[in-house]
Amino acid sequence: AQSVTQPDIHITVSEGASLELRCNYSYGATPYLFWYVQSPGQGLQLLLKYFSGDTLVQGIKGFEAEFKRSQSSFNLRKPSVHWSDAAEYFCAVGARSNDYKLSFGAGTTVTVRA
Amino acid sequence: DTGVSQNPRHKITKRGQNVTFRCDPISEHNRLYWYRQTLGQGPEFLTYFQNEAQLEKSRLLSDRFSAERPKGSFSTLEIQRTEQGDSAMYLCAKGAQASGNTIYFGEGSWLTVV
Numbered sequence: 635a636q637s638v639t640q641p642d643i644h645i646t647v648s649e650g651a652s653l654e655l656r657c658n659y660s661y662g663a664t665p666y667l668f669w670y671v672q673s674p675g676q677g678l679q680l681l682l683k684y685f686s687g688d689t690l691v692q693g694i695k696g697f698e699a700e701f702k703r704s705q706s707s708f709n710l711r712k713p714s715v716h717w718s719d720a721a722e723y724f725c726a727v728g729a730r731s732n733d734y735k736l737s738f739g740a741g742t743t744v745t746v747r748a
Numbered sequence: 749d750t751g752v753s754q755n756p757r758h759k760i761t762k763r764g765q766n767v768t769f770r771c772d773p774i775s776e777h778n779r780l781y782w783y784r785q786t787l788g789q790g791p792e793f794l795t796y797f798q799n800e801a802q803l804e805k806s807r808l809l810s811d812r813f814s815a816e817r818p819k820g821s822f823s824t825l826e827i828q829r830t831e832q833g834d835s836a837m838y839l840c841a842k843g844a845q846a847s848g849n850t851i852y853f854g855e856g857s858w859l860t861v862v
Contacts, residue, residue: 638790668851677750677839677855678791685849724790733779733798734843734851738790 636661636727640739647715648747655710655742657725666734667708668726669699672741678724684708695719720746751775752854754840760860761830768826769857771840779843780823781851782815786836797823809834830861 637660647653659665666685670678682693689701699710708725722743726736751774761767773780778799783791794813795805800820808814812830817823827834837856843849 666849670853675858677752677754678853679750680850680852683850726790728851730849733796733803734849735781735793735796735804736783736791736841736851737793740788740790 636665636729636732636737638725638727638737638739640723640725640742642742643740644743644745646745646747649717650714653710653712653715653719653744655723655725655744657708657710657739658706659708659725659727660706661727661729663729663731666728666730667699667701668728668736669693669697669708669710670724670726671695672722672724674721681710681723715744715746717746717748720744750852750854752840752842752852754838754854754857756857757855758858758860760862763832763861764829766826766828767830767859768824769838769840769859770822770824771854772822773840773842776821777842777844777847778820780817781841781843782823782825783839783841783853784809784836785839785856791839794825827859830859832861835859835861 639658669681725739728734728736753772781796782794785791797817812828839856841853843851
């Protein structure tokens with residue numbers, strides 16, 4: 635079975651500061667990993683994905699994530715946060731073997747203070 | 749725009765009534781997924797289709813839930829005899845090998861059962 639843990643329920647960060655959101659996954663085979671962002675009342679927007687290859691992946695809105703197999707982690711980072719980055723962030727894991735059905739973490743809410 | 753249209757966006761219904769949500773993936777994607785998201789939680793997988801075939805429905809929450817994808821394009825999710833616990837956001841997503849197996853979500857359909 636696949637599962638995702640996002641240890642931080644809520645993070646507050648100052649505008650312009652760096653941000654790192656943690657994600658740990660559990661899956662026996664090679665996982666496909668995703669980060670999505672959700673604004674209140676909206677659907678999920680894909681930030682980035684990792685399928686294979688370079689373990690550091692770049693996404694939209696200046697986000698990047700690093701896949702670390704040894705730590706079963708896929709942490710999301712942004713060097714300088716903007717007020718518009720305030721949202722909820724979800725990490726998800728899937729696999730080709732199960733037709734990419736995704737398992738999501740519980741999410742991390744990011745608050746940006748001026 | 750993720751190319752997944754969901755209708756209605758919001759539905760308020762009385763307990764015991766039936767509701768139906770529709771999902772239209774704008775472009776052809778052979779895989780279509782339904783998820784449910786309750787407040788403060790990540791999306792939870794319900795069911796999915798490969799073209800018109802429903803390949804997994806064991807995760808549908810009860811026999812009051814059913815989904816169809818009659819021609820392999822749009823899909824509907826029906827909830828019969830709604831209960832207050834069905835109040836949630838219902839998300840549709842699409843995926844296809846042609847798009848790199850990335851999973852794109854719609855804006856979701858909010859259900860409130862009163």
